[in-house]
Amino acid sequence: MVFSSIIFLFIFLPVTLLIYFAVPRAAKNPVLLIASIFFYAWGEPVYVFLMLFSAVFNYFMGLDIFDRRHDHHLAKNSLIFTIIINLLMLGFFKYYGFAIETFNGIFGTDFAHRDLALPIGISFYTFQALSYIIDVYRRNIDAQRNFISFCMYLTLFPQLIAGPIVKYKDIEHQLKDRQITMAGFGEGVECFIKGLAKKVLLANNLGLLHSAIVALPGDDLSVLSAWLGIIGYTLQIYFDFSGYSDMAIGLGKMLGFDYMQNFNYPYISKTITEFWRRWHISLSTWFREYLYIPLGGNRVPWYKHLRNIFVVWFLTGLWHGASWNFVVWGLYYAVFLVLEKYLLKKPLEKAPSFVSHIYTMLIVTVDWVFFCSPDLGSALSYIGDMFGSSGVFADAAGLYYLRSFFLFLLIGGICSVPAPQKAYRMIAASKPKAAIIIDILLFILCIAYLVYDTYNPFLYFRF
């Protein structure tokens, strides 16, 4: 089930909220657990057992590591065993096919592999489980003895499928003590509707621009078309991902949970370093805390520092998908992060703002080409088109799409900076009813677009 669907908005959500708020405090966690399992099973009737296994397994292992906390050696064994099993699950279901293909590619073999469907959300819940396990081992937190509470943490439907990656230690207390107030709920609603609008009104439509450009016939794109396509994608992925995170955070708030922000206007960054403090914050902090720092971070000789960066960004790329494009996408950032740290830091600080903004957005936009292309070859070809390899600056198709999507692009650009949200909050504070009307209008538009997606006219009907 996805948040941006009629069935979630008007059936699952109202029913779940109704039951959740009706039952006494003691029953709220079990209710959420059952609702979350139902939510997941709706999309994955077979793989739901894998997710439940992960919850049960990590629950017991958390207890085991905690019980062994006084014997460092034994605890470490248990930790390693747990990490291996978790990564085995993730690796098998997500990367096995990719691994075989890579092996075939290198050694010229021809092992066939079965096409397994990817269990939804496995990257997210595995990383959440690992954050718990590692923090128990590090004695940052006590193991959660309550089976229901732990399982609820892992399976909680707001963040189960698409994040943010909620570290156990961040919400440990909220499992038992969370405040549910009308204002808190309303704040969650505001966040949720904002996220829904970002996804349905902006992301989906800007995605149409990108897919239209990609579908243009012929091998070469004019410079205008190529840029329109990738700018469309740049905006699409931001609104899609941050929209979904907003919906997750909003839903969490409605239920009484406080999650940390996952996106902080990444496209206003002046450096790549800053960009990664604003983009997919929960993932980059996860890697920082559980991989980069254990490896030594930057408190090691320069060659080990480079190794650490390489490993972390290789895996960050790979986390996004089982394909070499994603690895290239990740390593590309590693290169720029290193450059910024050792070479570009001073020049960027001294340069005027608009130069740093353009520099950052240029780097980011070009890297999205690797992220969204089917393979490296087409990515490079597309980048070539962006910089004039076709020889044509603006063609008819480019002009057509510029005109058709101009307003969407403009609004997308404006919504990528903090100003609209600030303005909206000012209106909400001074004239709340006006802000409510804005939200209602946005919500109505979202419903309209969602319904249209299911519009399916049939032209040749035989009686």
Next chain:
Amino acid sequence: MKIIKIVLVAILAVYIAFIWNMNGVSDRSAEAIASDVVSKQDTVEMVKGNDKTLLQFYGLAAIDYDGYVVWSSKKKIDVDELLIIKAKNKDQINTLRDAVDQRVKAQEEAFDGYGTAQMALLRKNIVTTRGNYLFFAVSKKAGDWNSLFVKAVKK
């Protein structure tokens, strides 16, 4: 705790084996699979269909798929039918399922009020998908054919 660990790992292993098995599909042609499912004796009262049959019964264009075998009853009064079709990709499976559902509905409408035996047989139709293959049968033998099909696609 040790026991719990062993049990859990065992469960995971079984689960993975199960998923592995469910997804284990061969790459043989629909014809090859069909030959493992139906015997000569089964099809004595049946006739093998062609592209037109596929279009007529299910509204499917043969050229869109990766091979098929369709058998139907010789006599118009019988509803025995078998379709084994191989899709070109997983996305087509839903279309195939819809097509087969439509066929059952259309047949039920045609025989409604005329033949209770046919209606009963139609209601017991079996539809199974494995990988890119879809199996559809209306017959007393549908269950047996289904088991043979499930075995045949693993080879």
Next chain:
Amino acid sequence: MRRKNKSKLHNFFVYMTIIFVIIIAVFLAAIIISPDKKYSAEENRMLETRPDATITSITSGRFMNDFENYTNDQLPLRNMWIRIKTTSDMLMGKTESNGVYRCRDGYLMETFQPPEKRNFDSTMTAMKKFSGRYKKLKKYFLLAPNAANILSDKLPSNAPAADQNRFMDKVFSTTGAAGIKSIDVRDTLRSHRDRQLYYHSDHHWTTDGAWYSFLQASKTMGLKGSRDLYSRLLVANDFKGSLESKSGYYMCKNDDIYIYYPKKAAKRSVVNYVDEQKKITSFYKTANLKKKDAYTVFFNGNPPCVKIDTPVKTTRRLLVFKDSYANCFVPFLSQYYRRIVMVDPRYYYSNINDLIDSEQITDVLFLYNANTFSQDTSLSTMLSN
């Protein structure tokens, strides 16, 4: 000042809670209470009904998929939501929806989709083989251009459109070389652009467009006799067609539908709907003018096989392989053939060769519009046994 603002945000959040809870509660109630609708006239399809929950349908995920479709289809005020969306798109400057472009002068048009090579080769081969098999028959191919071709100046500027003309040229040269005479009406139609040749909101040509094409075709087909056998009659002025449904742009111009009604000098035909076992003396089902798809006034839609007998003194008997463009065209041919057999390859499953023999066919006409023909796979299925 700050505290006042903070408490005002507090008010705002409380209002949000109330409004949101009311909205989703109302929707939930509306979905549960409202009775299930079975059919959508706008979408021309049956709407999804509540699916059955069985073990296989749940483990395969089909139940969930169907249930979501069911919820979507049964959402109250579905058409209103569609209208809101398409209006919003228009305000945002988009000119295309679901493959249909909003063009100048109130026209909606679909652009041409090039065929898949496999399908195209298969169709061309089947037609060539057919022609080779029936050398003695007079064979013709009228491939009609679509609105986006003849009225291409009305498309939004720079709208990306594949080249229908190149496709049509290729088809004509291939089939022409195989012995099927081409009837290429593009120039004829272009010369009559001052008339309304296509409907504003429907993908079909108007009866006038069909008439001008007929005048040209009659020369190629060697049809002897008068053409002045019809009076042009207006039968509807509120036609809104398939493209309006397809796009969701529910705010187009109404169109007129004309029928060319036979004058006294014309011989009356008897139309035999073979599958439905009905014989009537008119080509037109005027009751359909009240339906959403009023184009079905011509031959009541797309019957699989229709036989038209007209007591004219000739031994010529015509077989027509067609799509719906032929529906308003074939009546013009009735005065020149003793019998016309009209067959829709999408729905006709009997043996063509038997039909040709038993009906003593002398002429064969393929009549398609280029958009449909490019995506067709049933003609080749029908022609190749």
